[in-house]
Amino acid sequence: MESSDNDSNSVLESSGEFSSGVLLAARSINKEFADKKILENISLTIEEGQIVTLIGPNGAGKTTLVRIALGLLQPDSGAIYHRPALRIGYMPQKVQVEPTLPLTVSRFLQLANRHDRELLDTTLGDLKISHLQDHQLTSISGGEMQRVLLARALLRKPELLILDEPAQGVDLGGQAELYRLISEISVSQGCGVLMISHDLHLVMSSTDEVICLNHHVCCHGKPEHVSNDPAYLNLFGASASGDLAVYTHHHDHEHGIGGGVKEHHHD
Amino acid sequence: MIDSMTLFFTTDFVLYALAAGISLSLVAGPLGSFIVWRRMSYFGDTLAHSALLGIALGLITDSNPQLSIIICCLLFAFILTLLDRRPLLSTDALLGILAHSSLALGIVVLALADSVRVDLEAYLFGALLTIGNADLIWILLVSTVVAIVLYLFWNDFLSITIHAEIAEIEGANVKRLNLILVFLIAFTIAVSMKIVGVLLITSLLIIPPAAARSLASTPEQMAVKASLVGSISVVLGLISAFYFDVPVGPSIVVVATLIFLLFYFYPSVLKSKS
Numbered sequence: 001m002e003s004s005d006n007d008s009n010s011v012l013e014s015s016g017e018f019s020s021g022v023l024l025a026a027r028s029i030n031k032e033f034a035d036k037k038i039l040e041n042i043s044l045t046i047e048e049g050q051i052v053t054l055i056g057p058n059g060a061g062k063t064t065l066v067r068i069a070l071g072l073l074q075p076d077s078g079a080i081y082h083r084p085a086l087r088i089g090y091m092p093q094k095v096q097v098e099p100t101l102p103l104t105v106s107r108f109l110q111l112a113n114r115h116d117r118e119l120l121d122t123t124l125g126d127l128k129i130s131h132l133q134d135h136q137l138t139s140i141s142g143g144e145m146q147r148v149l150l151a152r153a154l155l156r157k158p159e160l161l162i163l164d165e166p167a168q169g170v171d172l173g174g175q176a177e178l179y180r181l182i183s184e185i186s187v188s189q190g191c192g193v194l195m196i197s198h199d200l201h202l203v204m205s206s207t208d209e210v211i212c213l214n215h216h217v218c219c220h221g222k223p224e225h226v227s228n229d230p231a232y233l234n235l236f237g238a239s240a241s242g243d244l245a246v247y248t249h250h251h252d253h254e255h256g257i258g259g260g261v262k263e264h265h266h267d
Numbered sequence: 268m269i270d271s272m273t274l275f276f277t278t279d280f281v282l283y284a285l286a287a288g289i290s291l292s293l294v295a296g297p298l299g300s301f302i303v304w305r306r307m308s309y310f311g312d313t314l315a316h317s318a319l320l321g322i323a324l325g326l327i328t329d330s331n332p333q334l335s336i337i338i339c340c341l342l343f344a345f346i347l348t349l350l351d352r353r354p355l356l357s358t359d360a361l362l363g364i365l366a367h368s369s370l371a372l373g374i375v376v377l378a379l380a381d382s383v384r385v386d387l388e389a390y391l392f393g394a395l396l397t398i399g400n401a402d403l404i405w406i407l408l409v410s411t412v413v414a415i416v417l418y419l420f421w422n423d424f425l426s427i428t429i430h431a432e433i434a435e436i437e438g439a440n441v442k443r444l445n446l447i448l449v450f451l452i453a454f455t456i457a458v459s460m461k462i463v464g465v466l467l468i469t470s471l472l473i474i475p476p477a478a479a480r481s482l483a484s485t486p487e488q489m490a491v492k493a494s495l496v497g498s499i500s501v502v503l504g505l506i507s508a509f510y511f512d513v514p515v516g517p518s519i520v521v522v523a524t525l526i527f528l529l530f531y532f533y534p535s536v537l538k539s540k541s
Contacts, residue, residue, distance in 0.1 A: 072432055090436040097429060100476075101304045102483045111426045112437060136484065156437060 018081055021047045023160045023192045029068055029078035031061070038064050039075070040216040044194075046160065051186055051193040053203050053223075056213035057235065062196045063093060065213065066164055069194065086160060089153030089191075093164040095145070097137045105140065105148055106133040112155040123151045127181070142169025146178065154185065161185070163195035167202070175199075179206045200227055200236075275509050284395045287406045288501035288519070291459050292475070294410045296494025297417050298455055299472035300479075300486065301448060304428050309359065310347065310449075311469040313366035314456045317343035319373030319390055319465045321457070327380045333405050337457040343369065344453035348446060370465070393464035393516025395505070402461055409458045413451050424448055425486055463516035470520045471497065478527035496526050 018025055024046045031039040038061040046052050054062045067073040069080060070090060082088075097103055109120055124130040127147045132140055140148065146166055153161055166182065167175040179197075183206035186193050197203045200210060204223040211220040218231040226232050275281055302311055321339025325332040347365065351358055377385050389397065398406075417424070426434040427441050435441045456468050463471050475496040476489060483489035504519030511518075 067432075070432075070436060072435060088436055090433055092430065092432055095430050095433070098304050098306075100480055101429070102480065102485055102489055103429070104485060107485055108429065111422060111429070112433075114422065152433065 018083075020083070022081070023048060023083050023086060024069060024194070025081040026065070026069055027079045027081070029065065029075045029080070031064055031068065031073075031075050033064075037215060039068070042078070042213070042217060044069075044211055044217075044220075046192045046194050048159070048192055049186060049190050050209065051183060051195070051207045052209045052211065053200075053207040054194070054196045054211050054213055055198060055200050055203075056218075058198075060214045062213055063164055066162060066194065066196060070162060083159070087156055087158050089156045089158030089161045091146075091149045091153045091161070091163045091166055093168060093196075095149060099138055103137045104133065105129070105135050105137060108137050108148065109152055109155060112152045116155070119155060119157075123154050126185075127151050127154075143171065143174050143178075146170055150178075150182075154189075157189075159191050161191055161193045161195075163193065165196050165198070167197065175202055179203050182206065200232075272506070272509070280396050280398070281505065283398045283400075283403050284505060284515070285502065287398050287403050288395060288462055288505070289498045290407055290410045291455070291462060292471070292497030292501050293494045294413045294417070294455060295459070295472050295497050296475055296479070296492070297421075297490035298413060298451060299497075300476040300490045300493055301424060301428060302452065302469075302472050303476045303480075304486075307452070308469055308473050309362045309366070311452060311456060311472055313347065313362045313369070314340050314343055314453050315460070315465050315468040316366045316370040316373070318457055318460050318468075320369045320376065321373075322390055323373045323376035323380065326385070327376060333401070333458070336460065337454065340453040340457040341450060344449045345446075348449055389464070390460065391464050391466050392514055393460070393462050393467060395462050395515040395519075398461055406458050406462075409454050413455055416447065416451060420444065420447065463519060467516055467520050470523065471500075474520070474523040474527050475500065478523065478530045481530050481533075496523065496530075500526060 022045055026042060026044050029039050029042040030037075042061075042065060044052065054065065056062050064073065068075050070088065071080065071082070097108075106120070109124075113119060121130070124133065127150060129144060129147045129151065132144055132148065137145075137148070146169065150163070150166065153163070161182070163182070167178050170178055179202060182193060182195070185191070195203075200223060203210075204227070207223055209220065210223045210226040212218040212226055212229070212232050212235065214235055218235055219226055219229040221229075276285075302308055317339055318336045321336035322332055324339060325335030328335070343365070347362070350361055355361070356364075374387070377387065386394070423434070423439050423444050426437065427439055427444050431441050452472075455472070459468055459471065462468075476493040478496045479489045479492035482492050500519050500523035504522045505515060507513070507522065508515040508518040
């Protein structure tokens with residue numbers, strides 16, 4: 001075993017236990033804050049091309065788990081395995097830019113990858129935010145900001161994308177589109193995804209594995225399985241699966257950045 | 268008048284003052300921008316106050332004052348960084364305590380070391396016109412080093428300032444970069460104390476970037492324009508100090524503040540016209 005060169009980081013980079021398809025694994029993670037157990041014996045594995053979604057109520061420890069998985073936070077016990085030289089693209093829950101700092105979208109994105117102008121242009125195009133390049137970061141909307149953050153994560157050419165509530169501050173129609181985009185990216189770039197969401201129904205069609213977290217893993221598995229699991233229903237209430245139809249239909253139109261309906265192109 | 272002005276600007280001590288003031292302003296632009304972006308102005312103040320303690324300790328131990336100021340500033344910067352990682356009090360309260368206790372302690376120690384006659388006012392408000400050869404060399408050396416380090420780590424510093432966690436995931440060593448930035452600030456404050464004095468140093472770091480903010484749309488523009496504002500303030504400050512027979516340090520700060528006010532209100536005037 002060897003540890004990476006970052007002194008605050010005890011992420012394992014080699015272990016015979018894992019096949020080369022495993023990007024990241026957590027084993028028996030425990031974490032307490034001020035004598036309050038936040039995470040209890042959590043294990044998870046993310047493989048190439050796999051989309052794993054963490055769901056759970058507020059304060060369930062989702063962000064803490066993600067920060068431990070990233071190596072930003074040390075667990076009290078347990079181990080994190082990263083595939084050697086793993087490239088991670090990270091999208092935090094919130095980025096608040098200091099208003100005294102003048103920063104355009106493209107300058108912000110260049111911090112991730114200074115040299116590959118072509119990649120920047122195609123990424124902006126894929127995420128439909130090319131028109132925002134010269135806008136100040138403080139002047140764009142919440143939904144646009146999420147796409148800019150996703151772009152920054154993608155510019156690292158990640159093998160693993162870690163997204164903390166990517167759809168935060170995005171309207172409902174936009175959320176479905178954003179999740180669809182994430183699943184398209186996972187397919188086209190072959191990268192694994194670990195993301196936090198609070199709405200199972202929105203991510204159902206675009207996730208392979210759901211982990212329902214409330215300090216411990218309540219239940220996990222395929223989304224269809226989790227949505228009927230008693231532990232999930234207990235946590236979110238039976239209404240969570242009863243009142244809301246499972247969100248698998250496709251939109252017959254899209255909304256543009258300004259909110260107007262765009263013509264839909266069906267083939 | 269013009270003749271006396273020409274004479275004024277060709278005397279050695281005025282040329283020294285200009286060289287020192289401008290070279291410092293050039294690095295204070297980008298460095299001060301980071302202080303503004305990272306909300307560290309109180310931190311800068313605390314370091315400046317600790318510089319006075321450095322002078323006092325240098326005098327009673329009979330060592331090179333410039334060196335003892337630098338050591339004291341670096342030490343305080345290091346202690347503050349450590350305390351900030353494990354906060355016992357809010358950072359704000361902690362800085363308040365350290366800033367004023369080191370200032371008070373510095374003055375007390377200076378008073379006790381009565382074997383040396385000390386011009387306290389020069390340390391508190393600056394004595395740009397008394398800058399000598401050795402002072403100028405220190406200032407040029409430190410500003411060159413600070414400028415080089417800022418240039419080399421510019422994108423890293425920017426990245427950790429905008430979002431430390433993204434920067435860390437992207438491979439930046441955030442703790443080390445933070446410490447380097449803090450040391451650059453400490454070095455700059457330590458050598459610039461002769462220019463505007465302990466009580467006014469941070470203003471030279473904060474006001475020019477604040478003035479440049481409304482004229483900039485990228486961080487680089489803000490840094491460069493802040494350097495220009497700082498340099499202009501030094502020149503105009505010196506001229507007005509000569510013209511109105513007022514102290515140089517405060518006069519530089521007043522000019523910088525006037526420029527800040529002009530730029531702060533001017534863009535809104537422009538907007539309302541269009």
